[in-house]
Amino acid sequence: xxxxxxxxxxxxxxxxxxxxxxxxxxxxxxxxxxxxxxxxxxxxxxxxxxxxxxxxxxxxxxxxxxxxxxxxxxxxxxxxxxxxxxxxxxxxxxxxxxxxxxxxxxxxxxxxxxxxxxxxxxxxxxxxxxxxxxxxxxxxxxxxxxxxxxxxxxxxxxxxxxxxxxxxxxxxxxxxxxxxxxxxxxxxxxxxxxxxxxxxxxxxxxxxxxxxxxxxxxxxxxxxxxxxxxxxxxxxxxxxxxxxxxxxxxxxxxxxxxxxxxxxxxxxxxxxxxxxxxxxxxxxxxxxxxxxxxxxxxxxxxxxxxxxxxxxxxxxxxxxxxxxxxxxxxxxxxxxxxxxxxxxxxxxxxxxxxxxxxxxxxxxxxxxxxxxxxxxxxxxxxxxxxxxxxxxxxxxxxxxxxxxxxxxxxxxxxxxxxxxxxxxxxxxxxxxxxxxxxxxxxxxxxxxxxxxxxxxxxxxxxxxxxxxxxxxxxxxxxxxxxxxxxxxxxxxxxxxxxxxxxxxxxxxxxxxxxxxxxxxxxxxxxxxxxxxxxxxxxxxxxxxxxxxxxxxxxxxxxxxxxxxxxxxxxxxxxxxxxxxxxxxxxxxxxxxxxxxxxxxxxxxxxxxxxxxxxxxxxxxxxxxxxxxxxxxxxx
Numbered sequence: 045x046x047x048x049x050x051x052x053x054x055x056x057x058x059x060x061x062x063x064x065x066x067x068x069x070x071x072x073x074x075x076x077x078x079x080x081x082x083x084x085x086x087x088x089x090x091x092x093x094x095x096x097x098x099x100x101x102x103x104x105x106x107x108x109x110x111x112x113x114x115x116x117x118x119x120x121x122x123x124x125x126x127x128x129x130x131x132x133x134x135x136x137x138x139x140x141x142x143x144x145x146x147x148x149x150x151x152x153x154x155x156x157x158x159x160x161x162x163x164x165x166x167x168x169x170x171x172x173x174x175x176x177x178x179x180x181x182x183x184x185x186x187x188x189x190x191x192x193x194x195x196x197x198x199x200x201x202x203x204x205x206x207x208x209x210x211x212x213x214x215x216x217x218x219x220x221x222x223x224x225x226x227x228x229x230x231x232x233x234x235x236x237x238x239x240x241x242x243x244x245x246x247x248x249x250x251x252x253x254x255x256x257x258x259x260x261x262x263x264x265x266x267x268x269x270x271x272x273x274x275x276x277x278x279x280x281x282x283x284x285x286x287x288x289x290x291x292x293x294x295x296x297x298x299x300x301x302x303x304x305x306x307x308x309x310x311x312x313x314x315x316x317x318x319x320x321x322x323x324x325x326x327x328x329x330x331x332x333x334x335x336x337x338x339x340x341x342x343x344x345x346x347x348x349x350x351x352x353x354x355x356x357x358x359x360x361x362x363x364x365x366x367x368x369x370x371x372x373x374x375x376x377x378x379x380x381x382x383x384x385x386x387x388x389x390x391x392x393x394x395x396x397x398x399x400x401x402x403x404x405x406x407x408x409x410x411x412x413x414x415x416x417x418x419x420x421x422x423x424x425x426x427x428x429x430x431x432x433x434x435x436x437x438x439x440x441x442x443x444x445x446x447x448x449x450x451x452x453x454x455x456x457x458x459x460x461x462x463x464x465x466x467x468x469x470x471x472x473x474x475x476x477x478x479x480x481x482x483x484x485x486x487x488x489x490x491x492x493x494x495x496x497x498x499x500x501x502x503x504x505x506x507x508x509x510x511x512x513x514x515x516x517x518x519x520x521x522x523x524x525x526x527x528x529x530x531x532x533x534x535x536x537x538x539x540x541x542x543x544x545x546x547x548x549x550x551x552x553x554x555x556x557x558x559x560x561x562x563x564x565x566x567x568x569x570x571x572x573x574x575x576x577x578x579x580x581x582x583x584x585x586x587x588x589x590x591x592x593x594x595x596x597x598x599x600x601x602x603x604x605x606x607x608x609x610x611x612x613x614x615x616x617x618x619x620x621x622x623x624x625x626x627x628x629x630x631x632x633x634x635x636x637x638x639x640x641x642x643x644x645x646x647x648x649x650x651x652x653x654x655x656x657x658x659x660x661x662x663x664x665x666x667x668x669x670x671x672x673x674x675x676x677x678x679x
Contacts, residue, residue, distance in 0.1 A: 085164075086164050086165075086167040086168050086169070087168070087169055087170065088168075088170050089168065089170040089172050089173040089177075092165060092168045092170070092173070092178075092181070093181070095157075095160075095161050096161055096165070096181040096184070096185060098157055099154065099157040099158045099160075099161045099185050099188060100184065100185065100188050101154075102150055102151065102153060102154025102157070102188070102192060103154075103188065103191070103363050104147070104195070105363070105364055105366070106603060107362075107364075107366070107371075107523075107525035107527070107603065109370045110124070110370055110371060110374040110388055111124070111126060111128045111370075111374075113145060113603065114129070114130040114133055114144060114145045114606070115603035115606040115607070116130075116388070116601065116603060116606075117130030117131070117133075117134070118130040118131075118133040118134050118606065118619070119605040119606040119609065119619070120391060120393060120394070120605065120609060120615075120618045120619045120623065121390060121391060121393075121394040121596070121600060121601065121605045122388060122389065122390060122391060122394070122505070122601065123389050123390075123391055123499070123500045123501045123623060123625065123648055123649055124374075124387055124388050124389075125387035125388075125389075125496065125497060125498060125499065125500050126385075126387055126497075129144030129145060130144060130145075132144045133657070134619075134649065134651045134652070135651065135652055136651075136652030136653070136654060136657070138661075139661065139679065140661040140662065140663055140664040140667065140675065140679050141663070141664045143660065143661060143663055146660070146663055147195065147196075147199070148196065148200065148660075148662065148663065148666060149666075151192045151193075151195055151196050152192075152196075152206075154188065154189075154192045155189050155192050155193070155206060156206070156210065156211060158185045158186070158188055158189035158192070159189065159206065159208055159209070159210050160210060161181075161182075161185045162182055162185050162186060162189075162208075163208065163210070165178055165181055165182050165185075166178055166182070176246075179246035180246060180260075182246065183241055183244055183246040183247045183261075184260055184261055186237065186240075186241055187238070187241045187247070187261040187265070187266060188261075189237070190233075190234050190237035190238050190241070190266075190269070191261075191269060193205070193230065193233070193234050193237075194234055194269055194272075194273055197227075197230055197231075197234070197273070198276070198607060199659065199660040200659060200660050200662065200676065201227060201282070201307070201308065201659045201676060202224050202225055202226055202227040202229070202230045202307045202308070203224055203225070203230060204222050204223065204224050204225055204673075205225045205229065205230060205233050207233075217669055218671075220670070221298070221670050221671055221672045221673075222299065222670065222672055222673075223293040223294065223296065223299050223302045223303075223672040223673070223674065224293060224302075224307055224673065224674055225302065226302075226305060226306070226307050226308075226309075227277070227282055227307060227308050227309060228309055231273060231274070231277050234269075234270075234273060235270050235273065235274070238266040238267070238269055238270050239266070239270065241261070241263075241266045242263045242266035242267055242270075243263075247261065247262065247263050247266065248260070248262050248263065249262060249263050249264070249330070249331075249332055250262045250263075250264050250265075250330070250332035250333065250360070251330075251331060251332040255355070258355050258365075259362065259363055259364065259365070261361065262332070262360075262361070263330065264327060264330045264332050264333065264360050264361075265360055265361040265528065267323065267326045267327045267330065268327050268360045268361060268528040268532075268533060269528070270323045270326075271320070271323040271324045271326070271327050271533055271536050272528070272532070272536065274316065274319050274320040274323045275320045275323075275324070275536045275539065275540060275611075276607065276611045277316055277320070278316035278317045278319070278320045278540065278543065279611040279612055279613070280611070280612060280613040281610060281611045281612075281613050281658055282308065282309070282611065283309065283312055283313060283316055284309060284310060284311055284312030284313070285308055285309075285310075285613070286310060287655060287677060288306075288307070288308035288310075288677050289306070289308075289310055290677075291306070291307050291308055291674060291676065291677050292304055292305060292306050292307060292674065293305050293307060293672070293674055294671075294672055294674065296672055298672075299672070307674060314543075314544070314547035314548070314549050315549055317540045317543040317544045317547065317549055318540070318544055318549050318550075318551065320536065320539075320540040321537060321540035321541050321544060321551070321555060323536075324533050324534075324536040324537035324540060325537060325555070325558075327360070327530075327533045328530075328533060328534070328537065328562070332360075333357060333358060333359075333360060333529075333530040333533075334357045334358065334530065335357075335358055335530055335531060335534075335565060335566065335569050336349050336350050336353065336356045336357055336358040336569075337349075337569060338353075338441075340441070342440065342441040343441075343462040343569060343570050343571030344438055344440065344441035344442045344462045344465065344466055344571075345441030345442060346441075346569050346570075347462060347463050347466050347569065347570055348441065348442035348466045348507070350526060350529065350531070351507065351508060351523055351524075351525060351526065352510065352512075352521075352523075354522060354523075354524045355524055356524075358526070358529045358530045358531060359524060359526050359528075359529050360526075360527075360528040360529055360530060360533070361526075361527050361528045362524040362525055362526055362527050363527060364524070364525075365522055365523070365524045366522060366523050366524075366525065367520060367522055368508075368509075368510055368520040368521045368522055368523045369520050371508040371509065371523060372508075372509050372510065372515055372520045372521075373385050373515075373520075374386070374387060374388045375388050375504050375505045375506070375508055375509050376475075376477075376504075376509060376515060377469075377475055377482075377484045377486075377491070377492040377499075377504060378491065378492055378493075378494055378495060378497055378498060379475070379482055379483075379484045379485070379490070379491025379492045379494075379635065379636070380475055380477055380482045380484075380515070380516060381482075381516040382515050382516040382517075382518070383515075384497070384515075385497040386492060386497060386498065386499060386504050387497050387498060387499060387500075388499070388504065388505050389499035389500060389501035389502065389503045389504050389505070389625065390467070390468050390501060390503045390504075390505060390600075391501055391623050391624065391625060391648070392414070392501065392623075392624035392625050392626070392645060392648075393618075393623075393624065394468075394596070394600065395456075395464075395468055395470075395503060396416060397593060397596050397597050398460050398461055398463060398464035398467075398468070398597050399422075399460070399461040399464075399572065399593075399597070400422045400423055400424060400459055400460060400461065401459045401460060401461055401571075402422065402423060402459075402578070403461070403567070403572040403573050403575075403577075403578035404419060404421055404422040404423075404578055404579070405419065405422065405590070405593050406418050406419055406422040406423075406424030407419075407424070414622065414624045414645050414647070415645065416429075423459065425455065428455050429454065429455055429456040430454045430455070430456060430643040430644070431454065431455055432452050432453060432454055432455070433452065433453075433455055433458065434450055434451070434452045435450070435451065435453070435458045435459070436448050436449070436450055436451075437449050437450070437451045437453070437465070437473070438462065438465050439465075439476065442465075442466050442511055443476040443511045443512070444476065444478055444479050444511070444512055445476065451473065453470070453472060453473065454470075454643055457470055461570055461571065461572055461597075462570050462571045463570050463597050463598065463600070464597075465506075466506060466507055467505065467506055467507040467597075467600050467601070468503055468505075468506055469484075469503060469504040469505070469506040470502070470503055471484055471485055471486040471487070471490075471492065471502055471503075471626070471638050471642065472484075472485060472638035472642075476511045477509075477511060477513070477514045477515055477516060478511075478512065478513055478514030478517075478519070479514070480514055480516070483636040484636070485632045485635065485636050485637055485638045485642075486498065486499055486502045486503075486626065486628055486638070486642070487627075487628065487630045487631060487632035487637075487638050487639055487641075487642045488628060488629050488630060488631050488632060489631055489632045489635075490632035490634075490635055490636065490637070490638065491635040491636060492504075493628055493632070494635075498628070499625075499628070500625060500628060500648045500649065501623075501624075501625025501626065501628075501648045502625045502626030502627070502628050502642065502648075503625065503626070505601055507600070507601060508523065508601060510523075525602075526602060531566060531598055531599070532598075532599060532602075532604065534562040534563065534565070534566050535566070535591065535594065535595045535598065535599070537558070537559055537562060538559045538562065538563050538591050538594075539588065539591050539592075539595070541555050541556055541558075541559040542559070542584055542587050542588045542591060543588065545584050546584045546585065546588065560574070560575075560576060563575055563591075563594070564576075566594070566598065567594075570598075575587070575590055575594070592608075592612070595608060596608070610658045610659075613658065615653050615657070615658065616653055616654070616655060619651055619653040620651055620652065620653035620654075621650065621651065622647040622649075622650055622651075623647070623648055623649040623650070623651055624645050624646065624647060624648060625645075625646060625648035626642055626643060626644065626645070626646060627641060627642050627643070627644040627646040628642070628646075628648070629646075630642040630644075654678065655677070655678060656676070656677055656678020656679055657678075659676045659677070660676065661675060661676050661679035662675055662676065662679075
């Protein structure tokens, strides 16, 4: 699929003269006259396929390039040093006339292209194309159309639904005015469309899928999107959020059913959690997926393998098999030979989020100056967290090294769970690249802090670099980055079941036991005991909070945290104010030496997150051209 998507624009330009590539235009921009050659498109298999690829080309490649989306750089798990558009979100300097990563028009162009394709694909008269092939293209396009709506809803909330309408772009601007549909209508439409796709024989199961078709949507993919959407819909942002009580459509006689209606539901519906639980269970029951394990009883190798083993058993959907250059170069410290821009660093709160080796999460809260408050039962000592001691650093399973090694480093990093070491790289330590290793200092003037490309937090993301290869020799490897995977589905299910229990919603008889079973499986993969063993007697509220902690570390740097903090409606706390790291301004005595002054919790960035920042604004240009389009709250 990756190769198809990479080549589609070139192929389409050659075959059709670029007449359908309108991704730079907005929804209300008129298209050029397509009727001159339109009928001929459907006469040949090759041109039909090219149109299908064009309709699919609007799928974003968010994980192919670190700087191409806001979801890492403007979440509280990460600080990226580059001056990119996510800084506007972090500093609160964006508005309706200055929107970073605005995909509104692009997604609607994709929806329109899918509609055109779906309504014409079966006109193909080429005798070399089979009905099965046309069915495959049709159902993939129908999935893509629903997915484009899902992507819009993640960022903008409720949008307007076109259904099968092709939109007459020869009409006047006034005739193209339309109001937004409600959140519930949008959810119902996307869920209905994806359910139809999942239940149709033309949509394949992942199990037994031809490897040449990896990357296509499957029944499991459709159900996974439903699971995430219904989870978001049950959370506080979209479930009885009275902050949005005045976000209503304008009164209009043209659309009486939408005239003056609230766009966001104003009454909390606890039963949404049951629907979310059922949706996650449907993915689990698909039978195509299992948590990735290498089979060597090594939790480091097992967690590392999620992003290292192409098309592994845990991946529900990844739309591309990318070259790892972008992730590798973005996270490789500049002290390592070769092309390195090491500038993607975990925040201190993300570092603090990981459990101890005994399975307990150490940090319960923070004082005003950023000093943590620890759970005594975790074994974490705040008073000695930055003192150094000698301890065993685990490197077997995620590097070329076959043994672990003793290092002298702050106690903060000692005795953590396996996911910590796979994910977080801290200074005064060795970066492993193939059989080589390089000691790194993030202190000012150190080899990891010698230009504008360096970690502002004093850490780097360890997880998405291939430590088995030597990038200094140009070896980066590939990555099938998980857009949806079984580990997320487990967490969706656990959260939904616990919320049902909290709110008195009756669950099917086996759901609670199943939730604890899959949670135990997830933690076992990471080398820890079941959560109920580690926290015996925990209340339902406490388990919900523990599930959120589990999600933060399990899904780290997979573009989940951005949406989690927003849909939980906690971003005004987590993404607002000082963001901490280590003291990268402390002067390094030499390239590989980290001074004691470096080891201090220090404000790395001050962020602004206001109550209107939970959703994207609609651009002023769209508002000016569509007088029935209601702006989101606070913009």
